[in-house]
Amino acid sequence: MALIGACYGLWLAGGLAWTTSNWIFSLVGLLAMAPLATLHASLQHETIHGHPTRFAWLNELLISLPLAVVFPYRRYRELHLQHHNDLNLTDPYEDPESYFWPLCQYTTMRPFMRKLFLINNTLIGRLVIGPWLTLYGFSRTEIQRIKAGESGVRLAWTLHAIGLVVLGLIIVNVFAMPLWIYGLCVVYPSLSLTSLRSYAEHQAAENVGARSAIVEAHPALALLYLNNNLHIVHHANPAVAWYDLPELYKERRELFLAANEHTLFDGYGDIVRRFAFRVKQPVDHPFMYRDTQSEAVAE
Numbered sequence: 001m002a003l004i005g006a007c008y009g010l011w012l013a014g015g016l017a018w019t020t021s022n023w024i025f026s027l028v029g030l031l032a033m034a035p036l037a038t039l040h041a042s043l044q045h046e047t048i049h050g051h052p053t054r055f056a057w058l059n060e061l062l063i064s065l066p067l068a069v070v071f072p073y074r075r076y077r078e079l080h081l082q083h084h085n086d087l088n089l090t091d092p093y094e095d096p097e098s099y100f101w102p103l104c105q106y107t108t109m110r111p112f113m114r115k116l117f118l119i120n121n122t123l124i125g126r127l128v129i130g131p132w133l134t135l136y137g138f139s140r141t142e143i144q145r146i147k148a149g150e151s152g153v154r155l156a157w158t159l160h161a162i163g164l165v166v167l168g169l170i171i172v173n174v175f176a177m178p179l180w181i182y183g184l185c186v187v188y189p190s191l192s193l194t195s196l197r198s199y200a201e202h203q204a205a206e207n208v209g210a211r212s213a214i215v216e217a218h219p220a221l222a223l224l225y226l227n228n229n230l231h232i233v234h235h236a237n238p239a240v241a242w243y244d245l246p247e248l249y250k251e252r253r254e255l256f257l258a259a260n261e262h263t264l265f266d267g268y269g270d271i272v273r274r275f276a277f278r279v280k281q282p283v284d285h286p287f288m289y290r291d292t293q294s295e296a297v298a299e
Contacts, residue, residue, distance in 0.1 A: 037190035072160035131191035
């Protein structure tokens with residue numbers, strides 16, 4: 001609860017700093033708002049898993065102001081809980097958070113799009129164009145769901161629109177900040193920071209445990225991501241609160257490393273060094289039954 005209050009309070013302070021005549025304060029305030037929007041997304045993730053209260057409606061209310069703008073809370077909640085079916089992790093058909101494509105779809109893409117997705121599988125690509133590709137893909141599928149009248153989708157977007165109106169009024173009337181500056185300097189960088197966390201947390205592997213990684217991150221980044229860098233620990237214990245994950249990892253470190261076949265990174269700097277300009281895994285899912293999928297599509 002204290003962290004939620006601190007996140008909103010510091011975000012407001014950053015926005016109010018923008019209104020000052022001192023350009024240094026304005027710049028520092030603006031730069032601080034992006035990681036605070038990322039922290040807010042991490043807090044939303046916690047509420048999805050039942051914290052800080054036992055009441056889902058209260059958790060949603062506490063965290064519903066969409067600082068990062070893009071994802072309706074209820075859509076994020078539904079898709080993320082679907083992602084937690086570990087048997088389907090990274091499956092492009094079943095895991096809504098998968099970055100992989102079936103070979104039958106990847107090979108039929110235009111060459112330009114294939115190149116974009118290949119670049120997106122490098123870390124720099126994920127930070128620079130990854131948010132745009134996510135927005136593009138998410139908006140396309142959500143429009144289709146709305147048109148199809150899928151249960152709960154229109155309500156989720158309606159509630160999100162109300163939150164966006166409130167957010168916009170604060171940005172324009174309280175911060176006196178143009179919306180395009182908020183989008184360019186807060187929203188997009190916050191999505192990139194989230195992409196840094198998600199880049200290496202899952203991989204395609206035949207062993208279910210090896211699909212979730214561990215990043216032994218600097219305490220500042222661990223706080224920003226609310227210890228979600230210890231990703232196999234979270235997937236194995238999704239109901240455990242963020243502040244209990246480090247102790248759980250410390251107690252059972254060797255067991256977790258054995259379970260995920262020692263998929264371990266020595267901080268995010270390690271990931272930068274290894275994958276800044278290298279493709280971590282192919283765009284098409286390497287462990288899917290490619291021939292079967294291709295035949296099914298052909299039929």
